[in-house]
Amino acid sequence: MKKPTAIIWVLRLGAAILTIGSLYLFAPWRAAIGYLMPLPATVEAQVDAATDYGLDGIIVYVDRAGHAPEFYAAGWHDRDLRIPANPHALFKIASISKLYIAAATAMLVADRQLDLDDTVADFFPDLVGQLANAERITLRMLLQHRSGIPNWVEDPDRWAITSGEVNDYLALVFDDPAEFEPGTRYQYSNTNYLLIGNILDQALGYPHQQFIRAEILDPLGLSNTFASVDDVEIERIPGGYDPGWPQENFRPRVHHVPGGTMVASAEDTGIFLRALNDGTLFTDTEQAIYSSIYEYGHTGLLAGYSSIARYHPDIDAVVVQFVNTSGGNSWTATEVVYDRVVRILRREG
Structure with a gap:
């Protein structure tokens, strides 16, 4: 050869x-x-290196017990307009919104305005026959993602909805078979929190975001948190308030479905998360109810928006990360950067 x-x-x-x-x-x-x-020497150095992972722009907020809040940003707030990332920018926090809805539900259950064992059929009798197992799915199951209701986000017809009406999204799962028997296992579904939003509106007699504003946001002084993009003053958008999108593209991308609508700064998100975890948000009864129904941190994902908000008890730190990149391998990169930031904080003690 x-x-x-x-x-x-x-x-x-x-x-x-x-x-x-x-x-x-x-x-x-x-x-x-x-x-x-190898980890860099500081969180700032790690955030600065985030663009090496293919991320356009990143914001990180750190609240460590005994330290002043820390703000970091790197890359572009808007790549096309060449606006640098702004650590105080408003951001579509997507499914992190579910934490606020779960907290509001815990408050209403403690006040006996809601019962965790009431079923979807109890709240909405007209859904029997349209939504599988409506008469057996409880509010508790919805909160815990144990309902078996399909996720409307996975329906290919979702892109055809232009009305912005919540019930049009709910209709996407009408007559679909259940994913599993209610209560038998966990499977994340955005439809659960769409329904919970409607349940809260019915119990309150007014939009649940008004309750969230009055009972959660205002008491915590969270003036940079909003129910949706619709509530953001237009003058706040130019010059650094919507990572990833120029002003003319901000409004058309409003997301109206409960559990994914909210807009907030990283600092406001971190303050809320600290209060959720340290007990200052709730009474003892409300805290016990919340602990039985939902988690204490969350991630969020919309087109152009990736977010992680978690409390780390071993270092008594809240870390919030916003990234204005989605799709491809960007979520893996987002998680890697977040993990490295937390590892640096642990190393620092």
Whole structure:
């Protein structure tokens, strides 16, 4: 057999290098390699390096017990307009909104305006026959994502809805078979919190976001948190308030479905999360109810918006991260950066 010439060996080596380079640049390996790299000296250095992971812009807020709040930002607030990332920008927090709805529900249950064992059929008799197992799915199951109701987000017809009406999204799952028997297992479904929003509106007799404003946001002094983009003053949008989108694209992307609508700054989100976890938001009864129905941190994802908000009890720290990039491998990169930030904080003690 003829031995490869030197030129052949060079070509083979070049192909191998290109293959490895492609894996690093275009596959999840890029984020995985980033996870394994030595940690930088500071959180600021890690945030500055986030753009190396393919993220356009990033905001990080850190609230550590015994320290002043820390704000970090890197990359672009708006890449096309060349506006730098702003650590105080407003952001569509997507499913982090579910924490506020769960908190409001706990308050109403404690006040006996709601009962966790009431069923969807009790609240909405007209859904019997349209929504699978409506007469057996309880409010508790909705809150815990144990209802078996399909996730409306996974319906391909969702893009055809232009009305902005919540019930049009709910109708996407009418007559669909249940994913599983109610209460038998966990499966995340945005339809659960769509229904809870409607239940709260019915119990209160007015929009549940008004209750959230009066009982949660105002008492905590959260003036940079809003029910949706519709509630944000237009003058606040130019110059650094909507990461990822220029002003003319901000309004058309309003997300109206309960459990994913809210807009907030990273600081406001962190203040809320601290209060949710340390007991200052609730009475003892409300805290016990909340602990039985939902989690104490969350992630969020909308087109162009990726967010993580968690409390870390081992270091008594709240860390909120907003990234104005989604799709592809960006979520993996987002989680890697967040994990590295927390590891740096643990190292610092």
